[in-house]
Amino acid sequence: MAQGAHLLLLRTLAVTLPVLAGGGAAALFLQYSSAGGLTPYAFISAALLTLSTAWLAWGAALSLIGLWPARGRAPSTAPIQGKTVVLMPVCNEDPAPTFARVAAMIEALKSAPAEVDFAILSDSYKPEAIAGEAFWYNRLLAETGAEGRLFYRRRTKNTGRKAGNIAEFFRKSGAAYDYALILDADSLMEAETIVEMIRRIEADPKLGLLQTLPTVVRAQSVFGRAMQFAAAFYSPVFARGLARLQGTAGPFWGHNAIVRTRAWAAACGLPELDGPPPFGGHILSHDVVEAALLARAGWTVRLDPDLGGSYEEGPESLIEHAKRDRRWCQGNLQHSRIVPAAGLLGWSRMSLVLGIMAYVAPVFWAGFLISSLLDRATLPPPDYFPDPHQFFPVFPSDETAKAIGLFIGIIGLLIMPKLLILFEAALTDRLLAFGRPFSVTVSALADLLLSSLIAPILMAFQSRSVFQVLRGADGGWPANRRGDARVTVMEAFETCHFMVSIGLVGLFASGYFIPELLPWLVPVLGPMILAPFLIAWTSRSAKGSAIFATPEERVTPHILARHDAILADWGQAADDAANATPSEGRGTADA
């Protein structure tokens, strides 16, 4: 089958499944509701259920399309002609681990068959961070002897944040390089991966950007390790599905990707949107837009999930996750301004819409729950004798089976992809890299349980984020906290008391007005009421447990081991530099 027809078939399948699932769910819901009489709330619920179910089905479709293994690309040994720069944007990061990452990659690339420079692009503004970066730059330079290959530049005004930081480098130095590998402050990549990426982009003159699938590493808390396991175990299949649908308009996730400098410079100069934040101003979630602009200019943007050796770190607690989500939510909702931009490819527009949907879908679920409750609460009592002269009563038809069918269908859409991926991992031996089959099965079940427990909490956080953005509140760009993120119950309560209140009010109101629905609501309201305890408990350390083990925990990748060794080697110096390094407010402006 021709590649174009194959792509069209896959995309049709990916879109048809959500349409059918959403339509089917709405039909079942309306049939169930019609038993007691249809209220306006029933139609609102049906509309919201259509969209919510379609979103779930989209995820299921991605997993189905990604299930079968990809044909491996033959590694190339062709000599590399082009010159590459590795860009590491930082903003008030803890400099020692950040510079140790650069040190590890410089060391790993020492004998690589490629000319690779490094540039640390600082947007730091805290004096202690600036002093720390200077200290560690000098230390790094002295140890590596990489004069002329290791650069450091700090902007005094961080216009455009990370995107502006990188753009400033391209405008000043872009012509010195053929390719730029864009990293984040917490990124690490194996030398073999970097060289292979250079070879792949050099081999395809139409390729403007090549994205890897970063593996989350170094998580220690219950939450962090659960997310890390889920990302390592499930994401490769979802990413493969996405890659099969992308055509020439693949994704860019902002880091751990290589770009062709001339393509990037020609196509990715971001404008500032008119009006104030949150919808105007600098484009916050710039990566999706940059991918769309490259594709619009005729360049291929590609995700190669087979590229291993690409690492990043993730949030260690639900609160850190929610903070990051708040930024992404604002950035993705801002994309509503960009969806209609002239000349974008259809799939790029689709990607922008899907990004918006990721944050709007939880609001749809919350809206569905509320309108369904209102529907039940406002139903008139059944009229058993609609005709005053009738002798026998007319009982409403029992449509409970349809409600149960609907419930099973939705739960199936949630669980089915993960079960299929578990089977895929078992059949392809991928599972063994995660540990013994029993441990991995327990990890998968624990992930299902934990994700079910925290789903209502995430729904509450995301819904609040959407409403904050819609009412014009600019979330700014609070820094990430990396590393230890232990949260106490009181700290958690300060962050989530709004959902505890909503949960309690919902519980008492539904118990009073519609007690028959209470068992259906407890799985949603219960975690919201217990959120402070769940957030605190999941921030506890779970280091070393066989549950949620990942291949990178079981066998430390070379580049991570070297990073650790260098940091340990720098231990004394790190203590000496402690006064010059920040201990709070660390984080990228953008990751």
Next chain:
Amino acid sequence: MTLQGKSAIDLKAAGTEIPAIAAVPEAPLAMPVQSLDAGGIVALLRGLFGTAGRVVKH
């Protein structure tokens, strides 16, 4: 170039000033600002509904 066995580096030698050799290469590349104006039918609809004034500021 190896980093191993370098812990004896004299920290006093490593100052907190950024040396001139840290400067990124001078090799400018034009990076024109792209337009994200809505096109075609959307621009027409915006015109019809009175929101055509929303433009991208370069």
